Amino acid sequence: MSRAAPLDAAFSALADPTRRAILARLVQGEATVNELAAPFSISQPAISRHIKVLEEAGLIVRRVDGARRPCRIAPAALDNLDAYLSMLREGLERSYARLDRLLADNPRPKKEQR
Amino acid sequence: MSKLTLETEGDAVVVVKRRFDAPPAAVFRAHTDPDMLQQWMLGPDGWTMPVCVCEARPGGAIRYEWSNAEGAGFYLTGHFVELDPPRRIVHVERMHLPDPTPDNRVETTFTPDDEGTLMVMRMTLPDAATRAAMLETGMEHGMEASYVRLEDTWSAEG
Numbered sequence: 606m607s608r609a610a611p612l613d614a615a616f617s618a619l620a621d622p623t624r625r626a627i628l629a630r631l632v633q634g635e636a637t638v639n640e641l642a643a644p645f646s647i648s649q650p651a652i653s654r655h656i657k658v659l660e661e662a663g664l665i666v667r668r669v670d671g672a673r674r675p676c677r678i679a680p681a682a683l684d685n686l687d688a689y690l691s692m693l694r695e696g697l698e699r700s701y702a703r704l705d706r707l708l709a710d711n712p713r714p715k716k717e718q719r
Numbered sequence: 720m721s722k723l724t725l726e727t728e729g730d731a732v733v734v735v736k737r738r739f740d741a742p743p744a745a746v747f748r749a750h751t752d753p754d755m756l757q758q759w760m761l762g763p764d765g766w767t768m769p770v771c772v773c774e775a776r777p778g779g780a781i782r783y784e785w786s787n788a789e790g791a792g793f794y795l796t797g798h799f800v801e802l803d804p805p806r807r808i809v810h811v812e813r814m815h816l817p818d819p820t821p822d823n824r825v826e827t828t829f830t831p832d833d834e835g836t837l838m839v840m841r842m843t844l845p846d847a848a849t850r851a852a853m854l855e856t857g858m859e860h861g862m863e864a865s866y867v868r869l870e871d872t873w874s875a876e877g
Contacts, residue, residue, distance in 0.1 A: 699764065
């Protein structure tokens with residue numbers, strides 16, 4: 606498995622609006638399938654399928670609590686996304702620092718050369 | 720003050736602000752000229768942009784491909800929606816990792832600020848949940864470290 610695969614699975618899982626909504630809900634804390642299904646007008650089996658995709662992408666984990674199997678965000682998986690976003694954020698500032706130097710070398714736009 | 724700030728606005732918007740010591744026309748050009756983009760829009764050290772398509776007209780294509788010495792790479796595609804030089808650019812973009820990320824609509828404005836330019840980049844994601852997934856899951860807490868590293872960079876450059 607390539608190193609990029611977990612990130613691909615994560616973004617692929619996030620490509621669906623219902624799954625993003627589920628994840629956004631779980632950012633606030635643990636929830637059961639019933640609780641997650643409540644805001645949606647789709648069936649509980651459909652929600653369960655979305656949860657399975659999120660689970661397989663490593664974005665959420667489930668624990669056993671008697672008859673309940675509550676879901677929560679998987680911190681380790683989010684580290685992947687976080688590392689990627691951190692790279693973007695740092696990359697942005699690195700890029701702008703580079704642009705600062707480029708602009709300092711050439712502060713005035715050249716006349717159109719045509 | 721040239722520090723980058725990143726803030727959320729409303730439900731699905733991310734706003735990045737940055738000041739540059741050059742007039743809006745120069746900063747605008749740096750965002751639309753492929754030769755210039757290839758010199759600065761490179762992200763972390765060690766990356767190059769071997770392919771830079773930037774057709775700066777409404778409907779014009781955007782394609783940036785990055786690669787590093789280890790052979791890793793990814794790319795971004797999109798198109799321009801509006802251009803009002805040197806004040807404003809509206810474009811749509813998505814990353815390919817290689818699966819495409821949700822579309823990001825970006826409005827970038829360049830406003831005179833003394834002798835320089837205040838750039839404001841408003842990124843609008845498809846919905847609140849996308850932004851939540853991308854921001855609340857951790858985009859905030861690495862920032863300070865990035866800023867500190869950046870300060871080090873500037874100090875080193877004197």
